[in-house]
Amino acid sequence: MSAPATRRLRPAGGRSGTQPFGEGWRNTPTTLESVLTQSLLSPSRRWAALVALLASGAVLGVLLVRGEDPSAAVAARGNVGLCTNLKGDAARDCYAREVGRELVAAGGRAGTPQAIFAAPDESTTNVVTFASQDDTSAALLCELHIRVGATDESTPSWTSWVAQ
Amino acid sequence: MRRLLVVALAALMLLTVASCGGSEAPKPAPDETLTKSIEEATAEPAATGDLNSCAGLVQDEGRSCYSRELAAIVNGAGDPLAAVEGITKAAYADQSGFLLANCHGIMHTVAREYALRTGLTLAKLMDSLPRTNDPGCSAGYAHGLVTAVAPEIEKAGPKVAVRLCANSETRYQRYSCTHGFGHAFMRLTNEEIASSLKMCEQLGSGLAADCSQGIYHDYWFAVNGLDSTAKPKDLVTDPRQLCGAQPELFVRVCWYRSFVETAKGTRVESGPQIDELCSGLEGLQRQACVTGASVIGPPDPVNQLAVCAGMEVDTDVIACIRGTKVQNLMNFPPEMSVDLIKACNTTFRGALAIACDRWLGKTLGVVSDGKFRTTGCPELPTAAARKACVAGVKSMDGPLVTFS
Structure with missing residues (x-):
């Protein structure tokens, strides 16, 4: 005997009515049609869906009003996971960007002091000093040199780590 | 209807959390805090690359x-x-x-x-x-x-x-x-x-x-x-004792590293300061000490040269110049490296200026992989300075000793 050429909807499973478990579906099959019908048409569920939808909208609205776009917040903090499958220049650029964002985010919250290279003016030439914030010039290089060169009593102690 | 109430309450709770600081994690219950602090004290946090x-x-x-x-x-x-x-x-x-x-x-x-x-x-x-x-x-x-x-x-x-x-x-x-x-x-x-x-x-x-x-x-x-x-x-943590016991070939390196690694919070600002740090030492030990002390001078190498100019004895000045941190200019425009070596000829005179041109030619040659010979040396003001600079670049394949 061959199978019928077309098949009706298969039972969606689950338990309905008071039939013994494993037997009931034979008599009163729960079909996708019946479930959908119930889900969409039941007044109580429609109300529930509406309330949930409104609540989600409200949450999103509150976040937007507070300027906390979730994706933007993640991007601002940096995400090196974006770089893991990249190679070569693409990977280099990606790590530089994402690690840079992480450092900015971490430093911003920590409020760490910084070694900066101050632009020369008429009174001072090429003064390298510690300043608290707000200079966009690049830090003056390297491991050993910033550390050994830019330490004095006003310098935070972490710059005096003795073994690089 | 009961399900409707549950959903409505859940929605209300979501709204409440979002409007009063929901972006921050809720405070854990007291016993949870205790557990967490014990965990933190005993286990290293898992790294995520963040x-x-x-x-x-x-x-x-x-x-x-x-x-x-x-x-x-x-x-x-x-x-x-x-x-x-x-x-x-x-x-x-x-x-x-x-x-x-x-x-x-x-x-x-x-x-x-x-x-x-x-x-x-x-x-x-x-x-x-x-x-x-x-x-x-x-x-x-x-x-x-x-x-x-x-x-x-x-x-x-x-x-x-x-x-x-x-x-x-x-x-x-x-x-x-x-x-x-x-x-x-x-x-x-x-x-x-x-x-x-x-x-x-x-x-x-x-x-x-x-x-x-x-x-x-x-x-x-x-x-x-x-x-x-x-x-x-x-x-041994006293550089005088440590480096005093090293073979001659390694004395300069020993002092260089000793200052770099042990000069906690010290920054040398003047020639007399270097003189004091190295007082009582003579010959190679003295020169090596002066170079090391120079390394912990100002981060800007131009200012380091000014410090070196404050030393009285020529051999000290030359040893001091050996501590010039040309590496600090690597991420800055190349003109700054040229300005640095030009400063040899405004800060010093005669043999000292030439010695400075030669040493900086060497080290700037190292960091530019020899390119400074054509990109920097020709910018110097005198033929003697240019010659010394080129000789310095040419010598870069030899031992660097006081460089890292």
């Missing part, structure tokens, strides 16, 4: 956190070298300077552990080394990799080791490779300086001193218990 988790940490905690997170970044990278180079770039751009100041040491450990975990072999070492002249993160990473293959280096012997570094693409990378051997030899000898120096000497006189930079560097690692080093048996 440096944000290190925010606000300083000193050892900060470095330890950065070490964990940077290791996670490099270990998780499909292209670890690119990750290191990207980290390097980010470190330079970061205004806080914290990562830049600590990256070299951190990368020693990151790279060594990475190499051991992935079974790096001597045959693949050169392919794994960074191809940059950066003395910070990248050089630290290179040194860590070399350290990890120390046993293989020992087996292969000095000829293979020399050939290996000779294959480096640039002079700086060759220096860095040689320096790495110093670290490796120290691990092989349980941080014993004398035995390690003998291994460096087997590389030949042209490489021995630069190899020894890695030795004295690792010695201070060991003194401070860093990078999984063993405490030296005979612990």
Whole structure:
């Protein structure tokens, strides 16, 4: 005997009515049609869906009003996971960007002091000093040199780590 | 209807949380806090590669956190070298300077552990080394990799080791490779300086001193218990005692590293200060001490020259110039390197100016892989200065000794 050429909807499973478990579906099959019908048409569920939808909208609205776009917040903090499958220049650029964002985010919250290279003016030439914030010039290089060169009593102690 | 009420209540709760600080994690119940603090005290936090988790940490905690997170970044990278180079770039751009100041040491450990975990072999070492002249993160990473293959280096012997570094693409990378051997030899000898120096000497006189930079560097690692080093048996932390006992060839290196690694918070601002730091020393010990003290001078190398000009004796001035940190200009416009060497001829006169041109020609030659001969030396004001500069660049393939 061959199978019928077309098949009706298969039972969606689950338990309905008071039939013994494993037997009931034979008599009163729960079909996708019946479930959908119930889900969409039941007044109580429609109300529930509406309330949930409104609540989600409200949450999103509150976040937007507070300027906390979730994706933007993640991007601002940096995400090196974006770089893991990249190679070569693409990977280099990606790590530089994402690690840079992480450092900015971490430093911003920590409020760490910084070694900066101050632009020369008429009174001072090429003064390298510690300043608290707000200079966009690049830090003056390297491991050993910033550390050994830019330490004095006003310098935070972490710059005096003795073994690089 | 009951389900409707439940959903409505849930929605109301969501609204309440969102409008009164829902972006922050809710405070745990007291017993949960206790459990958490116990866990924190007993277990190391899992690294995710997110440096944000290190925010606000300083000193050892900060470095330890950065070490964990940077290791996670490099270990998780499909292209670890690119990750290191990207980290390097980010470190330079970061205004806080914290990562830049600590990256070299951190990368020693990151790279060594990475190499051991992935079974790096001597045959693949050169392919794994960074191809940059950066003395910070990248050089630290290179040194860590070399350290990890120390046993293989020992087996292969000095000829293979020399050939290996000779294959480096640039002079700086060759220096860095040689320096790495110093670290490796120290691990092989349980941080014993004398035995390690003998291994460096087997590389030949042209490489021995630069190899020894890695030795004295690792010695201070060991003194401070860093990078999984063993405490030296005979612990000497007084540079006068330590360097006073070293063979002549390595005295300058010993003092250079001693100042770099032990000058906690000291910044030399004047010639008389250097004079005081090195008082009572004579000859080579005195010169080596002056160079080391000069290294902990102002970060701007132009200002370092001004400090050197404050020294009274010519041999001291020349020794002081040897501590000029031309590396500090590597990420700045090339004109600044030219301005620096020009300052030799405005700060000093006669033989001192020429000695300055020659030394800076050499070191600027190293960091530019020889390009300074044509891009910088011709800019000098006199023929004698230009000649000295070119001679300096030409000498860059010899031992650098007071350079790192």
